Structures are given as C-alpha cells and as structure tokens.
Amino acid sequence: MQVGPQNKRGSMPPDDPADHPLFQRRIRPHRSMSAAQVRVMLVFVAIGGIVTSLPFVLIGAWPVAGFFGLDVLMVYLAFRASFSSARAYEDIRVTALDLSLRKVSPRGITREWRFNPVWVRLDRHEHPDFGTQRIELIARGDRVEVAGFLGPDAKAEFADGLGAALGRARRGVRYS
Incomplete structure (x- = not known):
C-alpha cells in the first residue's frame, strides 16, 4: 500500500530535488585507542x-x-x-532549502539549529602556523561553532565541503 501524494496513474511522484542532501556529515571526537x-x-x-x-x-x-x-x-x-x-557528536545536513545542525553532548543533551542556507555565512578562523582553528556558522545574529573537536586539517577539509554545499544551495534547486 502506497502512502502519500500520487499522480493520475496512481504512481508516486519523483523525489523532490530540494530534499536531496548537498552535504551531510556526522562528526565524532577522535580516540586513538579502542x-x-x-x-x-x-x-x-x-x-x-x-x-x-x-x-x-x-x-x-x-x-x-x-x-x-x-x-x-x-x-x-x-x-x-x-x-x-567520545559519545558526543554533531550532525550537519545541508539541502537547497535547509541547513540543520544537531549537537549531542556526552550526556545525551541535544541542541538543534535550523537555518536557511542562503543566509548562512561560514566563518573560518585561520592561524598561519597551525591551520584552521575554528569554524562558525553565522546567521540572523547567531554564531554557532561546528566541528570543534576536529584537528586543523580535518577542520579545513570539513569547511571546504560545507562551503561548497552552501554555494550550491545559494545557486538554487535544479529540477532538470
């Protein structure tokens, strides 16, 4: 049994491209020993x-x-x-219409943020000798640090991927 909107022939419509993730990551603190x-x-x-x-x-x-x-x-x-x-983690997901960030503390306390990716600015704090030190999402006066427990090289790679996804989101949804 199918649930949801159907077209005239009774089949499900194709997935909406606006819901496809442009960037999706779960970040966990690194532990060197099992x-x-x-x-x-x-x-x-x-x-x-x-x-x-x-x-x-x-x-x-x-x-x-x-x-x-x-x-x-x-x-x-x-x-x-x-x-x-090490039980803490961050989930970040970017679609053409939504950026969602979810931070879960080691005790399980969850904080969530949702932004329009068109209006989000990615702020990278770089140190000449030590690389990327801090990454923040800035929107509507809110500043939220992301990927705080990654090392400088991993933060730079994460920021590059997130920045590219935000750029694709600003260009809009492609339906063709």
Missing part, C-alpha cells in the same frame, strides 16, 4: 605497578604499593572520562 587497547594498556600499567612496588613491600614499606595502585586507578579514570566524552 576499548580493548585501553584494557591491555591498563593490564601493563598494573603489572608495572606490582613489579615496581614489590621490592618496597618486601622491605616493609608496604604503603608505597598503595600509591602505585592509585596510579593505576587514575589512569583508568582518565580513560573512562575520555571514552564517555
């Missing part, structure tokens, strides 16, 4: 702590072993915080 690699590294850190603290325990300075255990705990907590912050 969860399995972190577990292996924690095992090695724990073994190193045990081996290093063993001589102190044998000579009677057993409180030193607790401090080595604290080191392992601190490394574990640091990686746990890193992996929880």
Whole structure:
C-alpha cells in the first residue's frame, strides 16, 4: 500500500530535488585507542605497578604499593572520562532549502539549529602556523561553532565541503 501524494496513474511522484542532501556529515571526537587497547594498556600499567612496588613491600614499606595502585586507578579514570566524552557528536545536513545542525553532548543533551542556507555565512578562523582553528556558522545574529573537536586539517577539509554545499544551495534547486 502506497502512502502519500500520487499522480493520475496512481504512481508516486519523483523525489523532490530540494530534499536531496548537498552535504551531510556526522562528526565524532577522535580516540586513538579502542576499548580493548585501553584494557591491555591498563593490564601493563598494573603489572608495572606490582613489579615496581614489590621490592618496597618486601622491605616493609608496604604503603608505597598503595600509591602505585592509585596510579593505576587514575589512569583508568582518565580513560573512562575520555571514552564517555567520545559519545558526543554533531550532525550537519545541508539541502537547497535547509541547513540543520544537531549537537549531542556526552550526556545525551541535544541542541538543534535550523537555518536557511542562503543566509548562512561560514566563518573560518585561520592561524598561519597551525591551520584552521575554528569554524562558525553565522546567521540572523547567531554564531554557532561546528566541528570543534576536529584537528586543523580535518577542520579545513570539513569547511571546504560545507562551503561548497552552501554555494550550491545559494545557486538554487535544479529540477532538470
């Protein structure tokens, strides 16, 4: 059963070109180690702590072993915080008639913006030595940073693609 508008012959009309994405990305923070690699590294850190603290325990300075255990705990907590912050992401989608940006925090809090891509300006903050430092979308007095957790080279590539999509959106929809 078909749902939606139909033409005289009963078939569905073709997709509207205005709804086709010109640019669509999901950006996530980069993590250099997987969860399995972190577990292996924690095992090695724990073994190193045990081996290093063993001589102190044998000579009677057993409180030193607790401090080595604290080191392992601190490394574990640091990686746990890193992996929880990796749950954040940004979705950006540009069509000929709409630019939508959705930012989701590590806790799942979502913020969304919608703009007309014709009126959006892309502002790139460049540093001569360090490359692209910040990318902002500016529309109706709003300034929204995008791709904040990408590195300079990835930000430049992202900004180039987004800028090209905004240019195509300004040229309008092609129905032929």
